[in-house]
Amino acid sequence: MTVTQMSTVERTGRRWRGCLRVVAGALLLSIALLAVGILHESVAAAASRARVPALVQSAAGQGGNPTLGSTVAVTAVLPTICNPGDTLIAMVTIGQQSSAGGLVSAVPAGWQRLFEHSPTDTSPYQGWFALSNCSSTQSVTFSISSPGNT
Amino acid sequence: MLNEFSGIPNPVAVDYNANDGSGAAFGNWSLAGQTPQSSGELTLTALSFYGGSSSSVTSTGWSVGGAQSASFPAYTCWSTSSSSAPTASLSWSPSSSTEVTMLALKAGTPGPQLNVVQENQGTFAGQSVAQATLPNGVTAGDAVVAMIGTDANGSTGPGYDATQLTGGGVTWQRVAGMIQASNGTAEVWVGISSAGSSGPTTITADLAGAADGHIVAAEVADISGVDGSTVSLGSSSIPTSSSPTPRSGDFLVAFLTTNPSATVTYPSQAGRRSHFRRRPTRRSDSPTYRASPLPHSGPRTRLRAGLSHRPHSPACPP
Numbered sequence: 001m002t003v004t005q006m007s008t009v010e011r012t013g014r015r016w017r018g019c020l021r022v023v024a025g026a027l028l029l030s031i032a033l034l035a036v037g038i039l040h041e042s043v044a045a046a047a048s049r050a051r052v053p054a055l056v057q058s059a060a061g062q063g064g065n066p067t068l069g070s071t072v073a074v075t076a077v078l079p080t081i082c083n084p085g086d087t088l089i090a091m092v093t094i095g096q097q098s099s100a101g102g103l104v105s106a107v108p109a110g111w112q113r114l115f116e117h118s119p120t121d122t123s124p125y126q127g128w129f130a131l132s133n134c135s136s137t138q139s140v141t142f143s144i145s146s147p148g149n150t
Numbered sequence: 151m152l153n154e155f156s157g158i159p160n161p162v163a164v165d166y167n168a169n170d171g172s173g174a175a176f177g178n179w180s181l182a183g184q185t186p187q188s189s190g191e192l193t194l195t196a197l198s199f200y201g202g203s204s205s206s207v208t209s210t211g212w213s214v215g216g217a218q219s220a221s222f223p224a225y226t227c228w229s230t231s232s233s234s235a236p237t238a239s240l241s242w243s244p245s246s247s248t249e250v251t252m253l254a255l256k257a258g259t260p261g262p263q264l265n266v267v268q269e270n271q272g273t274f275a276g277q278s279v280a281q282a283t284l285p286n287g288v289t290a291g292d293a294v295v296a297m298i299g300t301d302a303n304g305s306t307g308p309g310y311d312a313t314q315l316t317g318g319g320v321t322w323q324r325v326a327g328m329i330q331a332s333n334g335t336a337e338v339w340v341g342i343s344s345a346g347s348s349g350p351t352t353i354t355a356d357l358a359g360a361a362d363g364h365i366v367a368a369e370v371a372d373i374s375g376v377d378g379s380t381v382s383l384g385s386s387s388i389p390t391s392s393s394p395t396p397r398s399g400d401f402l403v404a405f406l407t408t409n410p411s412a413t414v415t416y417p418s419q420a421g422r423r424s425h426f427r428r429r430p431t432r433r434s435d436s437p438t439y440r441a442s443p444l445p446h447s448g449p450r451t452r453l454r455a456g457l458s459h460r461p462h463s464p465a466c467p468p
Contacts, residue, residue, distance in 0.1 A: 062222070087158035
């Protein structure tokens with residue numbers, strides 16, 4: 001009986017210690033899950049933050065050639081090389097001469113024309129262009145035909 | 151104006167675009183965008199005007215992306231979209247003719263993007279040949295689109311003044327054409343799947359007779375055919391072309407020819423005034439043209455065509 005009692009006591013103690021282990025394990029697991037959760041949330045938050053558009057740097061350039069039918073290259077150079085994964089957005093505007101409207105005749109390889117509007121009066125032309133994943137790019141040159149001012 | 155942005159989807163596409171402006175002198179302008187497909191989109195707006203060295207621009211709620219305050223000032227502003235349509239209210243000095251545009255950017259679809267690779271224009275007066283020269287060779291497989299406006303006379307109705315087009319390594323086909331008696335012609339042609347060309351490439355249109363006018367030629371990637379077109383005639387200060395109900399992803403071409411007596415001459419020195427727009431579609435939109443000086447109604451011929459996006463086979467796994 002005693003043995004049985006001791007055995008019972010011993011078993012009770014093991015059960016208690018086992019229960020503690022379970023509680024401790026659960027607690028540790030909870031902490032671990034919480035840590036993973038925090039880590040996961042941090043990654044998600046960082047990813048979310050990364051998806052928010054932000055301006056990194058900007059540049060401008062200009063050129064001109066008043067000769068009707070002429071072509072001029074206009075270049076803009078950023079202060080530093082574009083970061084991998086970033087996007088370059090270029091806005092080109094052209095002064096319209098009374099007898100010659102301008103347009104961007106050629107864009108560098110990889111550049112995408114987003115939107116252009118060439119008014120039918122003397123108000124300026126505007127065009128938007130994009131280069132995704134602009135890694136290692138620092139400048140861009142657009143070829144413009146029949147320009148006035150740019 | 152060149153801006154580097156982080157946090158932009160790759161590939162990127164236009165969610166919507168808007169533009170407005172005037173050849174008359176203004177010192178302020180307000181341009182409204184559209185409700186974006188989702189919040190957080192990069193929204194861009196630009197202002198261009200003519201002025202002296204002293205100029206300024208303000209736009210509440212927008213951040214300045216870049217500024218060029220020389221004799222031909224230009225500004226870009228940006229913001230991230232909310233769930234409602236944005237408005238850019240800009241003011242500047244001195245008052246001048248102006249142009250304002252706005253566009254919002256969303257995630258594009260993977261794969262080749264519809265794109266105007268290169269383009270150019272040409273004018274002609276009293277000639278039976280119209281020419282525009284692309285600055286570079288045409289890539290094999292690309293399409294070439296041409297838009298031609300002339301002052302040629304004829305009976306009002308569908309029709310063309312160009313009898314044939316050559317150049318660009320394509321077989322040219324008619325897309326849409328319209329004649330308005332005593333007010334000229336407007337037509338769109340396309341050639342699919344170029345065999346390719348090298349160096350400057352001249353597109354030549356043979357006309358039915360001597361005429362004044364304007365030709366625009368563009369090399370466009372990823373067009374496979376003609377989806378549909380509409381033509382219309384009229385006399386108004388803000389002509390709008392009706393939609394040919396294109397399929398989503400179509401490349402749209404719109405073209406307007408007006409009688410120059412109603413407007414300033416652009417870009418032809420003596421012929422009809424022409425104008426075009428094109429973009430991949432998000433919606434069945436209808437391009438609107440605004441005449442100058444405003445308000446001024448005049449005879450106008452409008453064309454609009456939807457060109458099919460070339461389908462691409464999904465990539466096979468290795």
